[in-house]
Amino acid sequence: MKDIHIKFRIGKSIFFQAFAILLSVSCVIPLVAILLYILDAGFKTIRTNGFQFLTNLPKPVGEAGGGIANALLGSIIIITVASVVAIPFGILCGIYLSENRKSRWAYWSRLCVDILQGVPSIVIGIVAYFWLVKPFGGFSAFSGSMALAIMMLPIVIRSTEETLKLLPDSLREAAYALGMPFHRVILKVIVPCGISGILSGVMLSVARIAGETAPLLFTAFGNPYVSMRLDKPMQSMPLLIFNYATSPYNDWHDLAWGASLVLLVWVLLLNILTKIIARRWKVQF
Amino acid sequence: MESAILRSVNYNAYFGDNHVCKDVNISIPKNEVVAVMGPSGCGKTTFLRGINRMHELIPNATAKGQIFLNDEDVMEMHPIFVRLKIGMVFQRPNPFPNLSIYDNVIAGYKLNGIKLPKAERDRIVEHSLTRVALWKEVKDSLNKKGSFLSGGQQQRLCIARAVAMEPEVLLFDEPTSALDPISTSTVEELFHELKKNYTLIIVTHNMQQAARVSDRTAFFYMGELVEFDDTKQMFTNPRDVRTQNYITGRFS
Ligand SMILES: Nc1ncnc2c1ncn2[C@@H]1O[C@H](COP(=O)(O)OP(=O)(O)OP(=O)(O)O)[C@@H](O)[C@H]1O
Ligand SMILES: [Mg+2]
Numbered sequence: 093m094k095d096i097h098i099k100f101r102i103g104k105s106i107f108f109q110a111f112a113i114l115l116s117v118s119c120v121i122p123l124v125a126i127l128l129y130i131l132d133a134g135f136k137t138i139r140t141n142g143f144q145f146l147t148n149l150p151k152p153v154g155e156a157g158g159g160i161a162n163a164l165l166g167s168i169i170i171i172t173v174a175s176v177v178a179i180p181f182g183i184l185c186g187i188y189l190s191e192n193r194k195s196r197w198a199y200w201s202r203l204c205v206d207i208l209q210g211v212p213s214i215v216i217g218i219v220a221y222f223w224l225v226k227p228f229g230g231f232s233a234f235s236g237s238m239a240l241a242i243m244m245l246p247i248v249i250r251s252t253e254e255t256l257k258l259l260p261d262s263l264r265e266a267a268y269a270l271g272m273p274f275h276r277v278i279l280k281v282i283v284p285c286g287i288s289g290i291l292s293g294v295m296l297s298v299a300r301i302a303g304e305t306a307p308l309l310f311t312a313f314g315n316p317y318v319s320m321r322l323d324k325p326m327q328s329m330p331l332l333i334f335n336y337a338t339s340p341y342n343d344w345h346d347l348a349w350g351a352s353l354v355l356l357v358w359v360l361l362l363n364i365l366t367k368i369i370a371r372r373w374k375v376q377f
Numbered sequence: 378m379e380s381a382i383l384r385s386v387n388y389n390a391y392f393g394d395n396h397v398c399k400d401v402n403i404s405i406p407k408n409e410v411v412a413v414m415g416p417s418g419c420g421k422t423t424f425l426r427g428i429n430r431m432h433e434l435i436p437n438a439t440a441k442g443q444i445f446l447n448d449e450d451v452m453e454m455h456p457i458f459v460r461l462k463i464g465m466v467f468q469r470p471n472p473f474p475n476l477s478i479y480d481n482v483i484a485g486y487k488l489n490g491i492k493l494p495k496a497e498r499d500r501i502v503e504h505s506l507t508r509v510a511l512w513k514e515v516k517d518s519l520n521k522k523g524s525f526l527s528g529g530q531q532q533r534l535c536i537a538r539a540v541a542m543e544p545e546v547l548l549f550d551e552p553t554s555a556l557d558p559i560s561t562s563t564v565e566e567l568f569h570e571l572k573k574n575y576t577l578i579i580v581t582h583n584m585q586q587a588a589r590v591s592d593r594t595a596f597f598y599m600g601e602l603v604e605f606d607d608t609k610q611m612f613t614n615p616r617d618v619r620t621q622n623y624i625t626g627r628f629s
Contacts (some may be wrong), residue, residue: 192437249460262471266535268434269467270461270485280488284475294385376524 125127127356134353137346145350150316153341159350162318163332166233169320170312171298172329173237177243179294186252186290187278193257209246217307225311233326236312240304244297255286260377265283286372288373295366299359300326305330329355373377380406381429381445382576383546388442390423390432397423399600401442401548405546405593410572412587412608413580413615415597416623421498421580426576428464430456446545461485464539468551470531471537479519481534482506487544506539509533509567529560540575547571547580553586565590568608584624588612596620 137145141157143163148159185201192198216239263285267277283290308314313325314335329351338349383405390398397420405411413421426432427440430451444451451459472481482502486493493501502519506512511533516528523534532552536542539547553561568577568590581587587594588608595605596617604617615621 205409258585260471262469263473265431265434265467265469266538267488269429269431269460269465270488270538271457272488273457276488276490281473281475285473376522377474 112170127350130349130352130356133346134163134356135350137350137353140256140346141350145347149318150347152342156343158343158347160329160347160354162315162327163329163351163369164354166312166326167302167313167317169322170233170237170308170326171302171323172239173234174244174301175239175294175298176240177237178297179248180243181285182248182294182297183290186249186293187236187256187283187308189253190250190256191232191278199299205246205249208242209250212306213243213304214309217310222308228323230323231313231325232313232323233312236308236328237322239307239311240301243301243304247297247300248293251296252286252290255289255293256282258289260286285375287376288370289292290369292366293363293371294370298358299362300367302311302362303330303355305334309334379427380407381405382447384445385428386422386443386445387497388427388440388444390420390440392435393437394422398427398440398602402604403595403602403605405576405578408572408574409592410489410568410577410579410590412591412594412624413597414582414584414587415603417582419597420600421597422550424552425465425578425580426458428546428548429465430459443509460625461542462544463474463546463548464544465548466532466535466550466552470528470575471528471536472531472534474522474524476521476523478515478521478526479535481523482537482541484538501541502534504616505537506534508540509537510563510570511537527560529556529563532556532560532564533567536564540571544575546578546602549577551580551582554582556612568611584612592621596623598623 101274141159144157146164147161148157149161152299185205188200188204189198209359218240220239225231228235249290259282263281264277267281272280285314298366308328308331312328312331314331315325315327319326331349335357336351339345381404383403385401385403388398388401391394413425415421428451429443429516432438432440433456442450442452446459446462451463457534473484476484478488480487480500482505483493483498486498486501491510496619503512503516504517511530514530514580515521515534517527523531526534532555536552553564555563566585568579571577572592579587579591591608593606594617595606596603596609596611596615598619604611604620611620612624615624
């Protein structure tokens, strides 16, 4: 082969590499821009309002010193209730799917879970509205939690299933050969060995629903006051951001940015926690 | 063979329609080492897993016939009791990766929720590890995870785990095929030691190993038990032509 040909090939390869780098950089730019903008706007809110905006209640327009305490508390309550419902169900269902890979019932459940994962959150909100809000005669935090729990389920189920499926069969056999009954094989061997993957899925599902707005619009509805009652409307972070950002007042815009920053940090912390758990509790074979 | 500890009567095993073990009749005397040999796919593993009712864990797998452990039919007992009396060691070492060496040895008690006083647990761990010639090597690292050991050590740990339950019979499915020669000979020496207290059934592809460690040898071919005899007799003067062909290497 002539020198010129080889040079031409090298040039082509360099061109391709440069092109790939350019493209990957250009798709990172919007992400970084969004992050920087939220950080900037959020910190401005903290600078003008101080950290009290986390613990203060909303104030009427024009009055200084408003805060997002009701939304923060509401989000924590709604998500906790959703987790309490969705996590045990999700893990059990994931265990079932991984232990009965070939059964017909598992096939259909798996299909349902996959479809559920693709259902738009607004649709889940409507379902919760017709099943829980209307029959019980009013918006409630509980119905919001249920809508979010339904959104968490597929994530927890599939991550549990995928984690447990990867565990070698030799592990189950070792346990059965010692005369262990099924429930102990699951609880004492299979789940402990897959715990890092299961917990990662749980964390990611919590991070995923933390910012969901659509299912809460017509379930938890929102509340300008601090409320701890699950049967009454409750404020939440995404709803507060939605309401304040669409209002015509600058003070409220600032609070919306502050709340956005809090939500962002929340999701970031959960993701970091997930990575730590995955590494720390990983079972080495 | 009046003191047979394990006796199968017309044992048949299937995977769906695939008839894998065909009318196996065998009678295994107490405190002996029995080698099970035969070409790949002839049903050795299936038969071995039939003995402690592991076969039925596979979907679609069924079995017929009887297997007597001390005149009690294993097929009629609850599988959990069977597996407590008949221990099993697998081809690949499979210690529980989430447990320490100590907990691996007493896994049969711990994971089954059987509470024992600390002194008793210590005794079982030391005794079992000594039996498998691992105590000296690991006694200072009992709290380390079992998966940090070498392959040969892991396999001995798995044997200790089975021994700790004080079973009557120990089943080994190609226990040394994943081990290097030195670990293999350590495990082989163990068999001599273990047969004082247990009856061992060992599936192996290695004829030298069968000759070295076993008292009797069973030869399987296409799911049938073709020949079962004294190991020396079997290797020097096999009665069945299929056995003869196998040990002279005429088919694999
Ligand atoms: N899990 C399974 N599902 C379906 N069929 C199986 C399964 N395991 C084994 N078989 C079938 O049973 C037959 C006997 O298999 P088995 O594992 O008992 O052979 P083996 O004598 O142990 O062979 P090897 O020496 O290769 O380990 C094989 O023909 C195989 O097709
Ligand atoms: Mg086999």
